Amino acid sequence: MIWRWRKRVPLSDYMKSRKLKQFISMIWIASFLFFTLGMGHVNAETIIGTTLSLQQERIDTNIYDSSGRLQSLIFSKYGKRLIQNFTYDQNGNTTDRNVDWYKESFESGSYDATIFNSGYPDKAGSITNDPQKVISGKYSAIGTASATVDWSEFLHTDPNKFQFEPNTTYSVTFKYKVNALPSANGYFYFLARAAYQDFSHDKGWEYWTDRVGTVGTKKITFTTDAYANYYLIWGLHFGGSLSIDDVQITKVAESFESGSYGATIFNSGYPDKAGSITNDPQKVISGKYSAIGTASATVDWSEFLHTDPNKFQFEPNTTYSVTFKYKVNALPNTNGYFYFLARAAYQDFSHDKGWEYWTDRVGTVGTKTITFTTDAYANYYLIWGLHFGGSLSIDDVQFTKVS
Numbered sequence: 187m188i189w190r191w192r193k194r195v196p197l198s199d200y201m202k203s204r205k206l207k208q209f210i211s212m213i214w215i216a217s218f219l220f221f222t223l224g225m226g227h228v229n230a231e232t233i234i235g236t237t238l239s240l241q242q243e244r245i246d247t248n249i250y251d252s253s254g255r256l257q258s259l260i261f262s263k264y265g266k267r268l269i270q271n272f273t274y275d276q277n278g279n280t281t282d283r284n285v286d287w288y289k290e291s292f293e294s295g296s297y298d299a300t301i302f303n304s305g306y307p308d309k310a311g312s313i314t315n316d317p318q319k320v321i322s323g324k325y326s327a328i329g330t331a332s333a334t335v336d337w338s339e340f341l342h343t344d345p346n347k348f349q350f351e352p353n354t355t356y357s358v359t360f361k362y363k364v365n366a367l368p369s370a371n372g373y374f375y376f377l378a379r380a381a382y383q384d385f386s387h388d389k390g391w392e393y394w395t396d397r398v399g400t401v402g403t404k405k406i407t408f409t410t411d412a413y414a415n416y417y418l419i420w421g422l423h424f425g426g427s428l429s430i431d432d433v434q435i436t437k438v439a440e441s442f443e444s445g446s447y448g449a450t451i452f453n454s455g456y457p458d459k460a461g462s463i464t465n466d467p468q469k470v471i472s473g474k475y476s477a478i479g480t481a482s483a484t485v486d487w488s489e490f491l492h493t494d495p496n497k498f499q500f501e502p503n504t505t506y507s508v509t510f511k512y513k514v515n516a517l518p519n520t521n522g523y524f525y526f527l528a529r530a531a532y533q534d535f536s537h538d539k540g541w542e543y544w545t546d547r548v549g550t551v552g553t554k555t556i557t558f559t560t561d562a563y564a565n566y567y568l569i570w571g572l573h574f575g576g577s578l579s580i581d582d583v584q585f586t587k588v589s
């Protein structure tokens with residue numbers, strides 16, 4: 187049935203996945219209700235793990251509330267960590283389940299379920315449920331040190347649990363609460379450090395103090411150097427006490443440094459495998475990997491890079507800005523060009539947006555920013571292509587929702 191349908195409709199992989207996802211969702215909800223209400227959370231965990239694995243997701247952690255009900259499900263999908271939160275009415279029926287980017291709220295009360303540890307030296311930090319020191323919910327991470335301790339790194343991301351990609355831009359957002367001030371020469375600080383490297387590769391360094399009782403938010407953006415083992419550090423310089431909560435780590439631009447499509451929201455385009463990810467130094471734009479398309483001059487349209495609508499959904503009637511780097515490896519033939527557009531799947535071409543085409547000299551590295559507004563369709567995807575051949579690399583793709 188699927189293959190017939192596949193023949194009839196082009197770009198059917200998307201639809202196939204959508205149907206599969208809808209089907210899985212139905213089973214998922216039914217299984218969840220049956221097993222949670224009927225058999226307790228052990229079975230629910232099994233079922234959820236089984237069904238989600240069909241979507242190639244990896245369950246990292248289930249968090250249960252004091253009544254043994256599933257409260258949060260933290261899982262990995264497409265190289266990103268997501269969290270699904272469940273709420274219940276007084277009868278124990280689920281009233282809401284929302285999925286969001288993973289934001290560490292420490293509500294499990296221990297490091298085990300998180301990508302964090304207690305820092306350096308061992309157990310410099312802890313997780314508190316002291317209402318005076320908690321920022322949101324029932325738990326926050328906390329560090330407290332005496333004024334004689336020069337550097338207390340009370341919270342780390344654990345490189346065994348979360349890997350930052352090399353040569354990649356991230357933003358980290360978190361809340362802090364000042365419980366006690368460091369000494370007069372001291373401060374609170376944050377940075378990203380490459381393990382085993384000297385400090386010259388430290389990134390995102392920031393330090394601050396604030397009045398006791400202050401709750402604030404910080405957003406820090408940094409780009410890793412060519413090392414795969416970065417971790418984040420929150421620390422106290424010469425004492426004080428600081429709580430940390432709601433930590434969110436976001437990859438800002440796609441660097442392709444994971445070396446495959448799996449961890450990205452992109453795929454190899456149309457026809458299947460029109461594009462690839464290269465590590466040829468002559469063709470890489472930044473870091474060690476870039477996306478690339480190469481086609482012969484007889485191929486009229488080669489869509490070598492797509493965003494995958496199963497992994498990233500553009501909203502309808504919304505303005506986006508897309509910035510990317512390109513490198514010209516070979517020119518198309520005289521009638522050809524490189525091109526970019528946003529297309530609504532299953533719609534006719536009248537809803538195409540952001541069309542742009544260009545050529546440039548071989549070896550040129552350039553940057554383009556393209557702004558477009560989607561029509562009233564939820565299934566837009568981006569296309570980078572070659573018209574009548576040539577070869578183009580793409581790297582450091584960043585999306586911004588403008589409005």
Ligand SMILES: [Ca+2]
Pocket residue numbers: 353441442443471472473474475476581582
């Ligand atoms: Ca790259």
